[in-house]
Amino acid sequence: MMTLRLRIIIAAILLLGLMYVIHKIKKGSLELRYAIVWLLLPIVIFLIVVIPGALTGLSNLLGIYNVMNMVFFLGFIFVILVLFSLTLAVSKLDDRVRKLTQKEALKDKEKN
Amino acid sequence: MKKLIIIPAYNESENIKNTVENIKTNAPDFDYVVINDCSTDNTLDILKENNYNYVSLPINLGIGGAVQTGYKYAMEHDYDVAVQVDGDGQHDPVFLNYMAEYLKEHELDMVIGSRFIDKKGFQSSFTRRMGIVYFTILIRILTGKKITDPTSGLRMAGKNVIALFADSYPVDYPEPETAVTAINNGMKIEEIPVIMKERQGGVSSITMKKSVYYMVKVTLAIIIERLRGRR
Numbered sequence: 001m002m003t004l005r006l007r008i009i010i011a012a013i014l015l016l017g018l019m020y021v022i023h024k025i026k027k028g029s030l031e032l033r034y035a036i037v038w039l040l041l042p043i044v045i046f047l048i049v050v051i052p053g054a055l056t057g058l059s060n061l062l063g064i065y066n067v068m069n070m071v072f073f074l075g076f077i078f079v080i081l082v083l084f085s086l087t088l089a090v091s092k093l094d095d096r097v098r099k100l101t102q103k104e105a106l107k108d109k110e111k112n
Numbered sequence: 113m114k115k116l117i118i119i120p121a122y123n124e125s126e127n128i129k130n131t132v133e134n135i136k137t138n139a140p141d142f143d144y145v146v147i148n149d150c151s152t153d154n155t156l157d158i159l160k161e162n163n164y165n166y167v168s169l170p171i172n173l174g175i176g177g178a179v180q181t182g183y184k185y186a187m188e189h190d191y192d193v194a195v196q197v198d199g200d201g202q203h204d205p206v207f208l209n210y211m212a213e214y215l216k217e218h219e220l221d222m223v224i225g226s227r228f229i230d231k232k233g234f235q236s237s238f239t240r241r242m243g244i245v246y247f248t249i250l251i252r253i254l255t256g257k258k259i260t261d262p263t264s265g266l267r268m269a270g271k272n273v274i275a276l277f278a279d280s281y282p283v284d285y286p287e288p289e290t291a292v293t294a295i296n297n298g299m300k301i302e303e304i305p306v307i308m309k310e311r312q313g314g315v316s317s318i319t320m321k322k323s324v325y326y327m328v329k330v331t332l333a334i335i336i337e338r339l340r341g342r343r
Contacts, residue, residue, distance in 0.1 A: 094283075101171050102181045105147075106188065109167045 118182030
């Protein structure tokens with residue numbers, strides 16, 4: 001089981017994180033397109049942690065005995081997903097930069 | 113027939129002049145374009161000073177991106193064949209005319225210059241040859257085609273392959289992978305015997321540490337290329 005103290009700590013951390021993400025989006029340094037997952041996740045975890053019984057119910061459903069293990073498991077899956085989406089984004093960027101560079105170089109050549 | 117030589121150059125100030133002059137003398141029918149891959153030495157100055165034909169990339173793209181720029185150039189200027197000649201002087205331009213004629217005569221889409229048909233000239237080290245044999249076998253299994261020198265950088269592309277490579281080309285270590293890409297897309301490929309020299313300056317891009325990456329990356333690339341099918 002999760003103690004009340006732990007619930008409060010986790011909830012506070014999540015709230016702070018959420019505020020930070022929103023702050024970054026407001027400032028324009030985080031593109032909303034990539035931020036959606038970062039916005040939804042704290043909300044989902046927040047709900048799971050705050051609603052009593054939700055975590056235990058979910059653990060039972062997945063067949064995980066320890067509630068904390070479930071938190072780690074979900075967190076781990078989430079991190080993997082985010083990392084993969086980042087790799088995708090980097091690959092796409094890489095491709096775009098390459099095309100742009102080549103186009104620019106060839107255009108530059110034409111001018112001379 | 114319009115023929116182009118693509119010379120990718122990254123920090124080749126020692127060799128680039130020799131390479132270009134050698135091409136001008138020994139392959140006068142060919143136009144050439146040097147792709148300066150944002151060299152940090154004075155390669156660009158040498159290109160300017162000598163009034164060579166070059167395209168200069170504003171950021172370093174690595175060998176794949178540089179060579180692909182050459183294929184894009186070939187496509188823009190409507191060349192019939194394009195061939196990559198490295199700036200390190202390993203490839204002898206005297207073979208180029210023969211390759212172009214061979215390509216035209218046999219109506220091929222790509223001709224690869226192989227060191228291992230006549231087994232003359234620089235034959236590479238034993239360990240590298242082991243790697244090359246491995247790729248030959250892998251490509252044979254996956255495509256049914258025997259390429260004796262899949263890592264050869266001396267490859268002449270016809271119009272179809274120029275278009276194919278201009279559209280997509282691997283970022284690094286492109287040789288074995290692009291051979292499979294071409295075969296996969298129904299291109300007609302053949303090898304002809306050539307003699308290569310030992311590099312005349314600079315160092316190989318494939319060091320001992322990188323060779324593991326090379327083997328793994330190229331193996332995966334070939335398999336994925338095969339899975340991908342026709343573009």
